[in-house]
Amino acid sequence: MSESSAAAYHLLSTVRRDVQLLDVSWNTDAHAGAPSPYLLLAYHRDRLTEAARIHKWSVPSNLTLSDLEELCNDALRAGSAGPQIETGDSHRIRILLSHTGALSVTASPTAPLPLPDPMAPSLWLPSTSDPDPPYSGFEALVIHVDRVPTPSSIFTRTKTTRREHYTAARDRFNIPPPPTATLLEVLLYNEDGIITETSIRNIAFVRRSPPRWVTPSASTGCLTGVIRRWLLEQGRVVEASDGELTRTDIVDGEYVLTFNGVEGCRFGRIRLTE
Structure with missing residues (x-):
């Protein structure tokens, strides 16, 4: 890719800042053992570093955890037009890295956050006595299945500001662009009919016996999100085997688990009819 082409987009990571996270032990563990209001900030740092390597871009010397946290704090101060950060507020932090x-x-x-622990929904699995998920503070998303495949590329495997393929999928179902609040979402699949992700979230389906949350493999070309990484490390989700999650296996009305770096985890429900 030429330098002029690379200059047309940025690598991107979007982080939640919420004072509630200061009391979440697993977030502290992921932040070098220090309480942090930023959701898995070290994982965002790692993702940006890995994406820069994939795109063959320079990794800046200030892409350390402490420097990145200070840049986030600076952005908050600039947004509040004052030196004091409003610690009670919740924020969406957008980090861009140029070529x-x-x-x-x-x-x-x-x-x-609607719950003290944004990963809590991942602990539920359906059973005969408990077929519907508990209320997680979020209403369940209504997830349509896209009409056409989204081909895998470097722009699906890494998060960048080149998002035309996601925008096109949302437009096919009249879903407004983020960060506009909506309960509508669209499920994507690659050229082989293998499920990858949704337009702004990773996803997991209940599969296997006993039931597990199963998320598309990185080999599908899906974005390997920061919450996805944490859930895999904790064993709350597992990666799909070859052919385990296909477009033709989706069941109308089935519950799914979705996750991203701003919401944490929330439930959705597949809708095959439009």
Whole structure:
């Protein structure tokens, strides 16, 4: 890819900042043992570093955990037009990395976490006595299955500002662009009919016996998100085997688990009819 082409987009990571996370032990563990209001910030740092390697871009010297946290704090101060950070507020932090290695960070308000632990929904699995998920603070998403495949590429495997393929999928179902709040989502699959992700979230389906949350394999070309990584490390989800999650195996009305770096985990339900 030429330098002019690389200059047309940035690598991207979007992080939640929420004071509630200061009391979440697993988030502290993931932040070098220090309490942090940023959701898995070290994982975002790792993802940006890996994406830069994949795109053959420079990794800036200030892409350390402490420096990245300070850049996020600076963005919050700039947004509040004052030196004090409003620690009670919830924010969506957008981190951009250019092909030259330049980092830029902006902050915008977002809704507070509905649960003290944003990963709690991942602990539920359906059973005969408990077929419907508990209320997680979020209403369940309505997830349509896209009409056409989204081919796998470097722009599906890494998160960038080149998002035309995601926008096109959302447009086919009249879903407004993020960060507009909506309960509608669209499920994507690759050229081989293998499920990959949704337009702004990773996803897992209940499969196997005994039941497990099963998420598409990285080999599908899906985005390997930060919450996905944590859930896999904790054994709360497992990667699908070859052919385990295909478009033709989807069941109308089945519950799914979705996850991203701003919401954490939430439930959705497949809708095959439009």
